[in-house]
Amino acid sequence: MSDRTSTPLTSSTASTASRQVGTSGGAAPVARLEHVSKSFGLGAGRVDALRDVSLDLHAGRFTAVMGPSGSGKSTLMHITAGLDQATSGRVLLGDTDITGLDDTQLTLLRRRRIGFVFQAFNLVPTLDVSANIELPFRLDGRRATADERAWIDWLVGTLGLGARLTHRPHQLSGGQQQRVAIARALATRPDLVFADEPTGNLDSATGRGVLDVLRSATRDHGQSIAMVTHDPVAASYADRVVFLADGALVHEIGPSTPAEVSAVMLDLERAA
Template identity: 70%
Template sequence: MEFTLTELVARVEAATKTYGHGAGRVSALDDVTIGIPAGRFTAIMGPSGSGKSTLMHVMAGLDSVTSGRVFLGDTEITHLRDADLTLLRRRRVGFVFQSFNLVPTLDVRGNILLPFELDGRRATREQSEWIDHLIDTLGLRDRLTHRPHELSGGQQQRAAIVRALATRPDLVFADEPTGNLDSRTGREVLTVLQDAARTFGQSIAMVTHDPIAASYADHIVFLADGRVVAERPQSTAEEISSFMLGMEAHA
Protein backbone atom coordinates (compact mmCIF):
# COMPACT_ATOMS: atom_id res chain seq x y z
CA MET A 1 0.00 0.00 0.00
CA GLU A 2 1.80 3.12 -1.24
CA PHE A 3 1.56 6.55 0.36
CA THR A 4 3.52 9.66 -0.59
CA LEU A 5 5.73 11.29 2.04
CA THR A 6 3.24 14.16 2.42
CA GLU A 7 0.57 11.60 3.35
CA LEU A 8 2.66 10.15 6.18
CA VAL A 9 2.56 11.48 9.74
CA ALA A 10 5.47 9.27 10.86
CA ARG A 11 7.88 6.88 9.19
CA VAL A 12 11.01 4.81 9.63
CA GLU A 13 13.56 4.12 6.90
CA ALA A 14 15.74 0.99 7.03
CA ALA A 15 15.24 0.88 10.79
CA THR A 16 17.15 -1.76 12.72
CA LYS A 17 17.01 -2.27 16.48
CA THR A 18 19.20 -4.84 18.20
CA TYR A 19 19.66 -5.74 21.85
CA GLY A 20 22.63 -7.54 23.39
CA HIS A 21 25.85 -8.76 21.83
CA GLY A 22 27.34 -11.90 20.38
CA ALA A 23 25.35 -15.10 20.83
CA GLY A 24 22.77 -13.24 22.93
CA ARG A 25 22.11 -10.61 20.27
CA VAL A 26 18.42 -10.14 19.44
CA SER A 27 17.13 -8.23 16.41
CA ALA A 28 13.81 -6.60 17.34
CA LEU A 29 13.59 -4.64 14.06
CA ASP A 30 15.33 -5.83 10.91
CA ASP A 31 15.65 -3.21 8.13
CA VAL A 32 12.07 -1.91 8.47
CA THR A 33 10.77 0.83 6.20
CA ILE A 34 7.17 1.77 6.92
CA GLY A 35 4.97 4.86 7.30
CA ILE A 36 1.85 5.79 9.26
CA PRO A 37 -0.66 7.55 6.98
CA ALA A 38 -2.02 10.89 8.20
CA GLY A 39 -5.66 11.07 9.25
CA ARG A 40 -6.05 7.30 9.30
CA PHE A 41 -6.42 4.58 11.93
CA THR A 42 -3.52 2.14 11.49
CA ALA A 43 -3.15 -1.17 13.30
CA ILE A 44 0.33 -2.63 13.77
CA MET A 45 -0.19 -6.37 14.15
CA GLY A 46 1.95 -9.35 14.92
CA PRO A 47 2.54 -12.13 17.44
CA SER A 48 4.57 -11.63 20.61
CA GLY A 49 8.18 -10.91 19.71
CA SER A 50 7.33 -9.65 16.21
CA GLY A 51 8.72 -6.18 16.91
CA LYS A 52 5.44 -4.26 16.93
CA SER A 53 5.95 -2.61 20.33
CA THR A 54 9.57 -1.80 19.46
CA LEU A 55 8.38 -0.16 16.24
CA MET A 56 5.90 1.97 18.18
CA HIS A 57 8.53 2.99 20.77
CA VAL A 58 10.99 3.95 18.04
CA MET A 59 8.40 5.97 16.09
CA ALA A 60 7.31 7.76 19.28
CA GLY A 61 10.87 8.63 20.24
CA LEU A 62 10.69 6.46 23.36
CA ASP A 63 13.55 4.30 22.08
CA SER A 64 16.32 4.82 19.53
CA VAL A 65 17.21 2.79 16.45
CA THR A 66 20.52 0.96 16.14
CA SER A 67 20.63 2.09 12.51
CA GLY A 68 18.24 3.74 10.06
CA ARG A 69 16.19 6.95 10.25
CA VAL A 70 13.02 7.99 12.08
CA PHE A 71 10.73 10.89 11.17
CA LEU A 72 7.72 12.52 12.78
CA GLY A 73 6.17 14.47 9.94
CA ASP A 74 9.07 16.33 8.31
CA THR A 75 11.13 16.30 11.51
CA GLU A 76 13.89 13.73 11.70
CA ILE A 77 14.05 12.53 15.31
CA THR A 78 16.75 9.87 14.88
CA HIS A 79 19.45 11.76 16.74
CA LEU A 80 17.45 14.32 18.73
CA ARG A 81 18.62 14.99 22.28
CA ASP A 82 16.45 13.65 25.12
CA ALA A 83 15.28 17.13 26.09
CA ASP A 84 14.18 17.88 22.51
CA LEU A 85 12.48 14.50 22.21
CA THR A 86 10.57 15.09 25.44
CA LEU A 87 9.32 18.45 24.16
CA LEU A 88 8.39 17.00 20.78
CA ARG A 89 6.43 14.11 22.36
CA ARG A 90 4.63 16.48 24.71
CA ARG A 91 3.47 18.74 21.89
CA ARG A 92 3.01 16.42 18.93
CA VAL A 93 2.30 12.90 20.22
CA GLY A 94 -0.46 11.38 22.36
CA PHE A 95 -0.46 8.00 24.10
CA VAL A 96 -3.15 5.52 25.15
CA PHE A 97 -1.86 2.57 27.18
CA GLN A 98 -3.31 -0.82 28.12
CA SER A 99 -2.93 0.08 31.81
CA PHE A 100 -4.56 3.55 31.34
CA ASN A 101 -1.65 5.35 33.12
CA LEU A 102 -3.92 7.90 34.81
CA VAL A 103 -2.45 9.83 37.74
CA PRO A 104 -4.26 8.42 40.82
CA THR A 105 -4.16 11.67 42.80
CA LEU A 106 -5.82 13.70 40.04
CA ASP A 107 -9.49 13.67 39.15
CA VAL A 108 -10.63 13.06 35.57
CA ARG A 109 -10.47 16.75 34.63
CA GLY A 110 -6.96 17.04 36.09
CA ASN A 111 -5.80 13.99 34.15
CA ILE A 112 -7.26 15.33 30.91
CA LEU A 113 -5.55 18.70 31.33
CA LEU A 114 -2.22 17.19 32.43
CA PRO A 115 -0.52 17.57 29.01
CA PHE A 116 -1.14 21.32 29.17
CA GLU A 117 0.11 21.52 32.77
CA LEU A 118 3.30 19.66 31.89
CA ASP A 119 3.88 22.03 29.00
CA GLY A 120 3.36 25.08 31.23
CA ARG A 121 0.38 26.41 29.29
CA ARG A 122 -3.38 26.57 29.44
CA ALA A 123 -5.80 25.20 26.90
CA THR A 124 -6.93 27.80 24.36
CA ARG A 125 -10.62 28.53 23.94
CA GLU A 126 -10.69 26.36 20.82
CA GLN A 127 -8.92 23.50 22.63
CA SER A 128 -11.29 23.83 25.61
CA GLU A 129 -14.27 23.53 23.26
CA TRP A 130 -12.67 20.45 21.67
CA ILE A 131 -12.09 18.89 25.11
CA ASP A 132 -15.69 19.61 26.13
CA HIS A 133 -16.85 17.92 22.94
CA LEU A 134 -14.73 14.84 23.70
CA ILE A 135 -15.95 14.70 27.31
CA ASP A 136 -19.58 14.78 26.20
CA THR A 137 -19.03 12.36 23.31
CA LEU A 138 -17.40 9.83 25.64
CA GLY A 139 -19.95 10.26 28.43
CA LEU A 140 -17.55 11.58 31.06
CA ARG A 141 -19.37 14.80 31.99
CA ASP A 142 -20.61 13.43 35.32
CA ARG A 143 -17.26 11.83 36.14
CA LEU A 144 -14.96 14.87 35.91
CA THR A 145 -14.48 15.18 39.69
CA HIS A 146 -13.93 11.44 40.21
CA ARG A 147 -10.47 9.95 40.69
CA PRO A 148 -9.33 6.91 38.69
CA HIS A 149 -10.11 4.39 41.46
CA GLU A 150 -13.74 5.56 41.39
CA LEU A 151 -14.11 4.73 37.68
CA SER A 152 -14.71 1.51 35.77
CA GLY A 153 -11.98 0.27 33.43
CA GLY A 154 -13.88 1.59 30.43
CA GLN A 155 -14.30 5.01 32.01
CA GLN A 156 -10.58 5.13 32.83
CA GLN A 157 -9.67 4.26 29.25
CA ARG A 158 -12.09 6.87 27.90
CA ALA A 159 -10.47 9.48 30.16
CA ALA A 160 -7.06 8.40 28.84
CA ILE A 161 -8.32 8.80 25.26
CA VAL A 162 -9.61 12.33 25.94
CA ARG A 163 -6.21 13.18 27.48
CA ALA A 164 -4.41 11.78 24.41
CA LEU A 165 -6.62 13.73 21.99
CA ALA A 166 -6.87 16.95 24.04
CA THR A 167 -3.93 18.75 22.44
CA ARG A 168 -4.87 17.65 18.91
CA PRO A 169 -1.52 15.84 18.52
CA ASP A 170 -0.04 14.94 15.16
CA LEU A 171 -0.23 11.26 16.08
CA VAL A 172 -1.75 9.14 18.85
CA PHE A 173 -0.12 5.82 19.71
CA ALA A 174 -2.39 3.24 21.32
CA ASP A 175 -0.63 0.24 22.87
CA GLU A 176 -3.08 -2.69 23.24
CA PRO A 177 -5.74 -0.18 24.40
CA THR A 178 -8.42 -2.84 24.95
CA GLY A 179 -6.17 -5.37 26.71
CA ASN A 180 -7.65 -4.76 30.17
CA LEU A 181 -11.26 -4.28 29.06
CA ASP A 182 -14.21 -6.61 28.60
CA SER A 183 -15.32 -7.17 25.01
CA ARG A 184 -18.24 -4.71 25.05
CA THR A 185 -16.19 -1.89 26.57
CA GLY A 186 -13.33 -2.73 24.23
CA ARG A 187 -15.63 -2.30 21.23
CA GLU A 188 -16.74 1.11 22.57
CA VAL A 189 -13.12 2.25 22.92
CA LEU A 190 -12.22 1.02 19.42
CA THR A 191 -15.24 2.82 17.97
CA VAL A 192 -14.07 6.05 19.62
CA LEU A 193 -10.60 5.67 18.06
CA GLN A 194 -12.16 4.83 14.70
CA ASP A 195 -14.41 7.91 14.88
CA ALA A 196 -11.48 10.13 15.88
CA ALA A 197 -9.77 9.20 12.63
CA ARG A 198 -12.80 9.16 10.32
CA THR A 199 -14.65 12.18 11.69
CA PHE A 200 -11.83 14.41 12.90
CA GLY A 201 -8.88 13.25 10.81
CA GLN A 202 -6.85 12.18 13.84
CA SER A 203 -3.83 10.01 12.97
CA ILE A 204 -3.75 6.89 15.16
CA ALA A 205 -1.32 3.97 15.31
CA MET A 206 -2.50 1.04 17.44
CA VAL A 207 -0.33 -1.90 18.43
CA THR A 208 -2.37 -5.07 18.87
CA HIS A 209 -2.30 -8.83 18.48
CA ASP A 210 -6.13 -9.00 18.45
CA PRO A 211 -7.75 -9.47 15.01
CA ILE A 212 -11.04 -8.02 16.28
CA ALA A 213 -9.30 -4.83 17.41
CA ALA A 214 -7.37 -4.61 14.13
CA SER A 215 -10.60 -4.92 12.14
CA TYR A 216 -11.56 -1.39 13.27
CA ALA A 217 -8.50 0.09 11.55
CA ASP A 218 -8.36 1.56 8.03
CA HIS A 219 -4.85 0.28 7.39
CA ILE A 220 -3.12 -2.79 8.82
CA VAL A 221 0.61 -3.46 9.00
CA PHE A 222 1.71 -7.04 9.75
CA LEU A 223 5.06 -7.74 11.40
CA ALA A 224 6.88 -11.02 12.00
CA ASP A 225 10.40 -11.53 13.35
CA GLY A 226 11.17 -7.83 13.19
CA ARG A 227 10.16 -7.42 9.55
CA VAL A 228 7.13 -5.98 7.78
CA VAL A 229 5.55 -8.89 5.92
CA ALA A 230 2.39 -7.23 4.57
CA GLU A 231 0.13 -4.19 4.54
CA ARG A 232 -3.61 -4.45 3.98
CA PRO A 233 -6.62 -2.13 3.83
CA GLN A 234 -9.45 -2.54 6.34
CA SER A 235 -10.30 -6.22 6.74
CA THR A 236 -12.69 -8.33 8.78
CA ALA A 237 -11.51 -10.08 11.93
CA GLU A 238 -11.92 -13.39 10.09
CA GLU A 239 -9.74 -12.24 7.17
CA ILE A 240 -7.09 -10.96 9.58
CA SER A 241 -7.13 -14.20 11.60
CA SER A 242 -6.78 -16.23 8.42
CA PHE A 243 -3.87 -14.10 7.25
CA MET A 244 -2.15 -14.41 10.64
CA LEU A 245 -2.54 -18.20 10.59
CA GLY A 246 -1.02 -18.24 7.11
CA MET A 247 1.92 -16.18 8.37
CA GLU A 248 2.52 -18.64 11.19
CA ALA A 249 2.26 -21.61 8.82
CA HIS A 250 5.01 -20.12 6.63
CA ALA A 251 7.22 -19.06 9.54
Protein backbone atom coordinates (compact mmCIF):
# COMPACT_ATOMS: atom_id res chain seq x y z
CA MET A 1 0.00 0.00 0.00
CA SER A 2 2.78 2.40 -0.85
CA ASP A 3 1.07 3.68 -3.97
CA ARG A 4 1.79 7.31 -4.65
CA THR A 5 -1.82 8.52 -4.51
CA SER A 6 -2.09 7.14 -0.98
CA THR A 7 -2.16 9.82 1.70
CA PRO A 8 -2.49 9.28 5.42
CA LEU A 9 -5.39 11.42 6.49
CA THR A 10 -5.01 13.51 9.59
CA SER A 11 -6.65 16.84 10.14
CA SER A 12 -3.39 18.60 9.27
CA THR A 13 -2.95 16.84 5.92
CA ALA A 14 -6.59 16.52 4.87
CA SER A 15 -6.85 19.76 2.94
CA THR A 16 -3.43 19.31 1.32
CA ALA A 17 -4.35 15.81 0.23
CA SER A 18 -7.65 16.85 -1.31
CA ARG A 19 -5.94 19.64 -3.24
CA GLN A 20 -3.43 17.18 -4.69
CA VAL A 21 -6.11 14.77 -5.76
CA GLY A 22 -8.70 17.21 -7.01
CA THR A 23 -9.12 19.36 -10.08
CA SER A 24 -10.83 22.16 -8.20
CA GLY A 25 -7.75 23.19 -6.20
CA GLY A 26 -8.32 26.36 -4.25
CA ALA A 27 -12.07 26.40 -4.92
CA ALA A 28 -14.32 26.68 -1.89
CA PRO A 29 -15.58 23.30 -0.73
CA VAL A 30 -19.22 22.48 -1.40
CA ALA A 31 -19.33 21.03 2.12
CA ARG A 32 -16.94 21.21 5.05
CA LEU A 33 -16.85 19.38 8.36
CA GLU A 34 -14.72 20.93 11.09
CA HIS A 35 -13.88 18.72 14.07
CA VAL A 36 -17.26 17.03 14.00
CA SER A 37 -18.09 14.51 16.71
CA LYS A 38 -21.37 12.69 17.21
CA SER A 39 -22.43 10.47 20.10
CA PHE A 40 -25.65 8.59 20.60
CA GLY A 41 -26.91 7.75 24.09
CA LEU A 42 -25.47 8.55 27.49
CA GLY A 43 -23.32 6.95 30.16
CA ALA A 44 -22.38 3.31 29.69
CA GLY A 45 -24.64 3.06 26.62
CA ARG A 46 -22.93 5.91 24.80
CA VAL A 47 -21.74 5.24 21.24
CA ASP A 48 -19.21 7.61 19.67
CA ALA A 49 -20.32 7.34 16.05
CA LEU A 50 -18.00 10.14 14.80
CA ARG A 51 -14.79 11.30 16.44
CA ASP A 52 -13.27 14.66 15.48
CA VAL A 53 -13.90 14.36 11.75
CA SER A 54 -12.61 17.18 9.53
CA LEU A 55 -13.33 16.84 5.81
CA ASP A 56 -13.77 19.05 2.74
CA LEU A 57 -15.95 17.91 -0.16
CA HIS A 58 -15.01 19.81 -3.31
CA ALA A 59 -17.30 20.97 -6.10
CA GLY A 60 -17.55 18.74 -9.16
CA ARG A 61 -15.98 15.75 -7.46
CA PHE A 62 -17.21 12.21 -6.87
CA THR A 63 -16.12 11.25 -3.36
CA ALA A 64 -16.63 7.79 -1.88
CA VAL A 65 -16.82 7.31 1.89
CA MET A 66 -15.77 3.79 2.82
CA GLY A 67 -15.53 1.84 6.03
CA PRO A 68 -16.79 -1.30 7.71
CA SER A 69 -20.36 -1.61 8.95
CA GLY A 70 -20.84 0.59 12.03
CA SER A 71 -17.85 2.84 11.24
CA GLY A 72 -20.06 5.95 11.03
CA LYS A 73 -20.60 6.35 7.27
CA SER A 74 -24.35 6.98 7.40
CA THR A 75 -23.97 9.25 10.43
CA LEU A 76 -21.38 11.29 8.53
CA MET A 77 -23.75 11.64 5.58
CA HIS A 78 -26.77 12.55 7.75
CA ILE A 79 -24.83 15.24 9.60
CA THR A 80 -23.30 16.73 6.45
CA ALA A 81 -26.77 16.88 4.89
CA GLY A 82 -28.35 18.46 7.95
CA LEU A 83 -30.54 15.41 8.62
CA ASP A 84 -28.96 15.05 12.05
CA GLN A 85 -27.05 17.39 14.40
CA ALA A 86 -23.41 17.07 15.38
CA THR A 87 -22.69 16.77 19.10
CA SER A 88 -19.75 19.13 18.59
CA GLY A 89 -17.93 20.75 15.69
CA ARG A 90 -19.15 22.74 12.71
CA VAL A 91 -20.75 21.82 9.37
CA LEU A 92 -20.78 24.20 6.41
CA LEU A 93 -22.71 23.79 3.17
CA GLY A 94 -21.15 26.25 0.76
CA ASP A 95 -20.60 29.19 3.05
CA THR A 96 -23.67 28.50 5.19
CA ASP A 97 -22.88 27.27 8.69
CA ILE A 98 -25.74 24.81 9.17
CA THR A 99 -24.87 24.02 12.78
CA GLY A 100 -27.04 26.84 14.04
CA LEU A 101 -30.04 26.50 11.71
CA ASP A 102 -33.48 25.47 12.96
CA ASP A 103 -35.53 22.64 11.43
CA THR A 104 -37.44 24.85 9.01
CA GLN A 105 -34.27 26.47 7.70
CA LEU A 106 -32.62 23.05 7.37
CA THR A 107 -35.59 21.63 5.48
CA LEU A 108 -35.50 24.51 2.98
CA LEU A 109 -31.75 24.26 2.57
CA ARG A 110 -31.91 20.50 1.92
CA ARG A 111 -34.76 20.93 -0.53
CA ARG A 112 -32.94 23.58 -2.55
CA ARG A 113 -29.32 22.49 -2.32
CA ILE A 114 -29.09 18.76 -1.64
CA GLY A 115 -30.15 15.60 -3.46
CA PHE A 116 -30.43 12.11 -1.95
CA VAL A 117 -30.19 8.60 -3.30
CA PHE A 118 -30.73 5.83 -0.74
CA GLN A 119 -30.31 2.06 -0.80
CA ALA A 120 -34.09 1.73 -0.44
CA PHE A 121 -35.17 3.73 -3.46
CA ASN A 122 -37.76 5.79 -1.52
CA LEU A 123 -39.98 6.54 -4.50
CA VAL A 124 -43.59 7.59 -3.91
CA PRO A 125 -45.61 4.48 -4.85
CA THR A 126 -48.73 6.37 -5.91
CA LEU A 127 -46.88 8.67 -8.34
CA ASP A 128 -45.67 7.69 -11.80
CA VAL A 129 -42.05 8.03 -12.88
CA SER A 130 -42.52 11.55 -14.27
CA ALA A 131 -44.18 12.83 -11.10
CA ASN A 132 -41.54 11.17 -8.90
CA ILE A 133 -38.78 12.92 -10.82
CA GLU A 134 -40.58 16.26 -10.61
CA LEU A 135 -41.34 15.90 -6.90
CA PRO A 136 -38.47 18.16 -5.73
CA PHE A 137 -39.94 21.05 -7.74
CA ARG A 138 -43.44 20.47 -6.39
CA LEU A 139 -42.13 20.32 -2.83
CA ASP A 140 -40.46 23.65 -3.48
CA GLY A 141 -43.78 25.04 -4.75
CA ARG A 142 -42.67 25.68 -8.31
CA ARG A 143 -42.39 24.17 -11.77
CA ALA A 144 -39.22 23.24 -13.64
CA THR A 145 -37.95 26.06 -15.86
CA ALA A 146 -37.39 25.40 -19.57
CA ASP A 147 -33.72 24.91 -18.86
CA GLU A 148 -34.43 22.45 -16.07
CA ARG A 149 -36.95 20.68 -18.32
CA ALA A 150 -34.22 20.11 -20.90
CA TRP A 151 -31.90 18.77 -18.19
CA ILE A 152 -34.60 16.37 -16.95
CA ASP A 153 -35.21 15.19 -20.52
CA TRP A 154 -31.47 14.51 -20.83
CA LEU A 155 -31.45 12.59 -17.54
CA VAL A 156 -34.48 10.54 -18.56
CA GLY A 157 -32.86 9.67 -21.90
CA THR A 158 -29.46 8.85 -20.42
CA LEU A 159 -31.01 6.73 -17.70
CA GLY A 160 -33.12 4.84 -20.25
CA LEU A 161 -36.39 5.83 -18.61
CA GLY A 162 -38.08 7.35 -21.67
CA ALA A 163 -40.53 4.49 -22.14
CA ARG A 164 -41.32 4.32 -18.40
CA LEU A 165 -42.53 7.83 -17.59
CA THR A 166 -46.14 6.83 -16.99
CA HIS A 167 -45.28 3.68 -15.02
CA ARG A 168 -45.49 3.49 -11.27
CA PRO A 169 -42.57 2.26 -9.13
CA HIS A 170 -44.01 -1.25 -8.55
CA GLN A 171 -44.01 -1.78 -12.32
CA LEU A 172 -40.23 -1.25 -12.49
CA SER A 173 -37.22 -3.42 -11.70
CA GLY A 174 -34.91 -2.46 -8.82
CA GLY A 175 -32.35 -1.01 -11.22
CA GLN A 176 -35.00 1.08 -12.96
CA GLN A 177 -36.32 2.35 -9.62
CA GLN A 178 -32.83 3.39 -8.58
CA ARG A 179 -32.37 5.20 -11.90
CA VAL A 180 -35.61 7.12 -11.20
CA ALA A 181 -34.24 7.99 -7.75
CA ILE A 182 -31.05 9.29 -9.40
CA ALA A 183 -33.03 11.38 -11.90
CA ARG A 184 -35.01 12.83 -9.01
CA ALA A 185 -31.87 13.57 -6.96
CA LEU A 186 -30.18 15.33 -9.91
CA ALA A 187 -33.25 17.07 -11.37
CA THR A 188 -32.81 20.36 -9.50
CA ARG A 189 -29.02 20.35 -10.06
CA PRO A 190 -28.34 20.42 -6.32
CA ASP A 191 -25.03 21.69 -4.97
CA LEU A 192 -24.34 18.23 -3.58
CA VAL A 193 -25.89 14.79 -4.05
CA PHE A 194 -25.56 12.20 -1.29
CA ALA A 195 -25.85 8.54 -2.15
CA ASP A 196 -25.93 6.00 0.72
CA GLU A 197 -25.12 2.50 -0.58
CA PRO A 198 -26.95 3.29 -3.85
CA THR A 199 -26.07 -0.10 -5.36
CA GLY A 200 -26.69 -2.10 -2.16
CA ASN A 201 -29.95 -3.61 -3.44
CA LEU A 202 -28.84 -4.15 -7.05
CA ASP A 203 -27.14 -7.03 -8.82
CA SER A 204 -23.61 -6.18 -9.93
CA ALA A 205 -24.33 -5.47 -13.62
CA THR A 206 -27.24 -3.15 -12.75
CA GLY A 207 -25.15 -1.57 -10.02
CA ARG A 208 -22.38 -0.77 -12.51
CA GLY A 209 -24.93 0.96 -14.74
CA VAL A 210 -25.99 3.17 -11.83
CA LEU A 211 -22.36 3.96 -10.95
CA ASP A 212 -21.63 4.87 -14.58
CA VAL A 213 -24.44 7.43 -14.45
CA LEU A 214 -23.18 8.94 -11.20
CA ARG A 215 -19.65 9.19 -12.58
CA SER A 216 -20.89 10.76 -15.80
CA ALA A 217 -22.94 13.32 -13.85
CA THR A 218 -19.70 14.40 -12.19
CA ARG A 219 -17.29 14.19 -15.13
CA ASP A 220 -19.58 15.52 -17.85
CA HIS A 221 -21.86 17.82 -15.86
CA GLY A 222 -19.85 19.00 -12.86
CA GLN A 223 -22.20 17.46 -10.31
CA SER A 224 -20.74 17.07 -6.79
CA ILE A 225 -21.47 13.64 -5.32
CA ALA A 226 -20.65 12.01 -1.99
CA MET A 227 -21.33 8.27 -1.97
CA VAL A 228 -21.27 6.03 1.08
CA THR A 229 -20.36 2.43 0.29
CA HIS A 230 -18.62 -0.63 1.68
CA ASP A 231 -18.10 -2.03 -1.83
CA PRO A 232 -14.59 -1.56 -3.30
CA VAL A 233 -15.97 -1.83 -6.85
CA ALA A 234 -18.40 1.04 -6.18
CA ALA A 235 -15.61 3.11 -4.59
CA SER A 236 -13.43 2.59 -7.68
CA TYR A 237 -15.87 4.77 -9.66
CA ALA A 238 -15.11 7.76 -7.43
CA ASP A 239 -12.21 10.15 -7.93
CA ARG A 240 -11.43 10.24 -4.22
CA VAL A 241 -11.97 7.64 -1.52
CA VAL A 242 -11.92 8.52 2.19
CA PHE A 243 -11.88 5.79 4.83
CA LEU A 244 -13.69 5.77 8.17
CA ALA A 245 -12.79 3.38 10.98
CA ASP A 246 -14.56 3.43 14.31
CA GLY A 247 -15.89 6.95 13.70
CA ALA A 248 -12.57 8.52 12.68
CA LEU A 249 -11.33 9.47 9.20
CA VAL A 250 -8.14 7.47 8.89
CA HIS A 251 -7.01 7.54 5.27
CA GLU A 252 -7.72 8.81 1.78
CA ILE A 253 -6.67 7.85 -1.73
CA GLY A 254 -7.22 9.23 -5.23
CA PRO A 255 -8.71 7.33 -8.18
CA SER A 256 -8.12 3.64 -7.46
CA THR A 257 -8.90 0.17 -8.75
CA PRO A 258 -11.13 -2.13 -6.69
CA ALA A 259 -8.00 -4.12 -5.73
CA GLU A 260 -6.28 -0.96 -4.43
CA VAL A 261 -9.37 0.01 -2.43
CA SER A 262 -9.58 -3.53 -1.00
CA ALA A 263 -5.91 -3.41 -0.02
CA VAL A 264 -6.47 -0.24 2.01
CA MET A 265 -9.54 -1.78 3.69
CA LEU A 266 -7.52 -4.87 4.57
CA ASP A 267 -4.67 -2.78 5.99
CA LEU A 268 -7.12 -0.79 8.11
CA GLU A 269 -8.74 -3.96 9.42
CA ARG A 270 -5.31 -5.39 10.29
CA ALA A 271 -4.39 -2.18 12.09
CA ALA A 272 -7.65 -2.23 14.08
